[in-house]
Amino acid sequence: MENVEAPAVIKLLGEHAVVYGRLSVAAAISLYAEASMEKSGSEYLKIRLEDLGLEGTFSNEQLKKLGADYEGRKSIVEYIEEERNIDRKLLPFATIAARIAKELDMDMSGIDITIRSHIPMGKGLASSAAASTAFAVCLIKEYSERTKKVVDSEIAIDIARDGERIVHANENAGKIDVSTSYLGGIVSYSASAGAKKESAAVDFKIVLIDTGPKKSTAETVGHVTELYNRNRGYVEGIMDKIDKCSNIGLHAIKMGDTRLLGRYMFIDHHLLSQLGVSSERLDMAVEAAEKSSAYGAKL
Secondary structure, X not given: OEEEEEEEEEEEEOOOHHHHOOOXXXXXXXXXXXXXXXXXXXXXXXEEEHHHOEEEEEEHHHHHHHHHHHHOOOOHHHHHHOOOOOOOOOHHHHHHHHHHHHHXXXXXXXXXXXXEEOOOOOOOOOHHXXXXXXXXXXXXXXXXXXXXOOOOHHHHHHHHHHHHHHHHOOOOOOHHHHHHHHHOXXXXXXXXXEEEXXXXXXXXXXXXXXXXXXXXXXXHHHHHHHHHHXXXXXXXXXHHHHHHHHHHHHHHHHHOOHHHHHHHHHHHHHHHHHOOOOOHHHHHHHHHHHHOOOOOOOO
């Protein structure tokens, strides 16, 4: 049995601003999604979502047809809503498999993959990105073992991002989350430089506080887009300040200055609050951390 784990992700700095070309910094944490592969004698690829009690089987012909549909899509929403006999929750994984089957010409028959996760869903920990990454890497490893060919990491990340594109119905989804889950450790991302694994001069501890239900990523991104369209100058000004937080915070990580990192996490949080993507409970948690002499805190 082949097992692949992919970690959950938290944003240390720069979320939302990254959508507008600024720098973002994220970290992989020790919660994991797992993809387990077994071989069978069947003519199909079987995908099982253990936590949801769902499974589906796909022939090579079906996957290549799906891959062609995906490649020729006019929009991600149109692709998702096209009438086909595939459960919507299985579609992200079927799409990843379809792209590998089509582009890498991989025979998927006789492969059974079970996906399970220890990452809480809907808590801002990139649970879907980790599941997509584990699944994609599991299939790519099998391809490499069969062909002795190495798939470039940028291609592997982009294939895993197909799952996030489907989950969030957004062509730009998954850039920082999938890159960080794939590369591990601390990762920076910007539109100009792409994803880069960074080194930290010192280990530091982060406490995660669950403040209750959160708005969906699509909802908060949509809110910022709406605000940007109404008042571009105001939002660009906030984005520039968030970008400064990310750059100084990344420098602090490289230098091992956790107090400086924390100071700019506080500033970043207050800027994100101005964009309207925080909540009363998140603001209360950050305020409590500040009063308790934490180095820093943010959503």
